[in-house]
Each structure stands twice: as structure tokens, then as C-alpha cells.
Amino acid sequence: MTESEFNDQVDATLDRIEEILDDAETDIDVQLGGGILTIICENRSQLIFTRQAPVKQLWLATKGGGFHFDYDAKQEQWVLDSTAEPLDQFFAKAFSEQAGETLEFDLIGI
Template sequence: MTDLEFMDRAERLLLAVEQTCDRLNEETDADLDAQRSGGMVTLTFANRSQIVINLQKPLHEVWMAARSGGFHYRFDGQRWLDTKGAGEFFAHLSQCASEQAGQTLVFSA
């Protein structure tokens, strides 16, 4: 994958995260705050815990830091998969965000 292809796919991922936060705020009382700064999105929950998602352009990876740990994802041609087998990005983000919010939150591409 070229740098341009990575950035295109990774930017779409960050946009999907932001749009999902907007949707969740309309549909639930989760009170998520999504702040974007360049290639990084910080999700802040009502309890002040955070999830940080950022792009690692030289490695062609997306990194996520949550209460449960740090995770690295690479695009396999169809989806973003954890480099250590923890699963698909959006499913894992949904799990981490649900734990931190104390309610079920579903993120998708």
C-alpha cells in the first residue's frame, strides 16, 4: 500500500469514528466528545476517561489507546485488523467504548 492509499483509508476510518460519535450522541445519553487534531481523534467520555486513535503513517498503522491497553491495526485489503490478533478495529473500538461509557456503543465503518 502506498502512503497515499494508507492516508485515504485511514482518513475514512477517522471520519467514520467522528460520524459515529455524532450519531451516538443523538441516539443515546453517552455524552461522547470527539476532538480531532490532525491525524488523531480523542474520545472523551462522561466519566472523563479517554480513547485516543491516531495514525502512524510511516508504519501504515492506526493505533488505539484505551483503558484496556494499546492496540495497533493494519489494513488487510478489506478491514483494519489488530497486529496481535485482538480483532477488527471497529468491533474492538465498540467493546472498549462500551466498557468506558458503561453502556453499549456500536461503532462501524
């Protein structure tokens, strides 16, 4: 994956997550800028996505820790580097645990 392809993929993924959260009827605040997506939950906790261009990873910071995702071109999705769990499944669980709300995040093939 070239740097340009990586940046395009991160942008598309963060835009899709922002779109899903904006469309949901929640009190979640979403801020996207400079390759960083900050999600501020109603309880004031935050989930933060950042692009890590040198290692071509998408990182997610939660109350439970930091998680690193690699893009799997065959599956057309981001997967957790340690377990290969898809980002959409992992993030749905992390979001539910932290925000106390349930949402589905369809991020395959973006």
C-alpha cells in the same frame, strides 16, 4: 498500500467513527485533528486513535493499553495486529468498557 492510500484510509475511518459518535445521543466529546481522534467519555476517560505512517498502522490508546491495527485490503477493514480481530468489533467492546455505553461501529469497506 501507498502512503497516500494509507492516509486516505485512516482519514475515512476516523471520520466514520466521529460521525457515529456525533450521531449518537451521548455526552461524548469528540475532537479530530492532525490525524488524531480523541474521544472524551462522560467519566472523563479518553480513547485516542493516532495514525502511525512509518509503520502504516492505526493505533488506539485505551485505559487497558495500546493496540495496533493493520489494514487488511482483502477484508476491507483494520484488524488488530496480534489477533486479526476487526477494529469495529474490538472498538465496540473497548468503548463499552470505558464509556459505559453500547454503540455499533460499522467500519467495513470505508
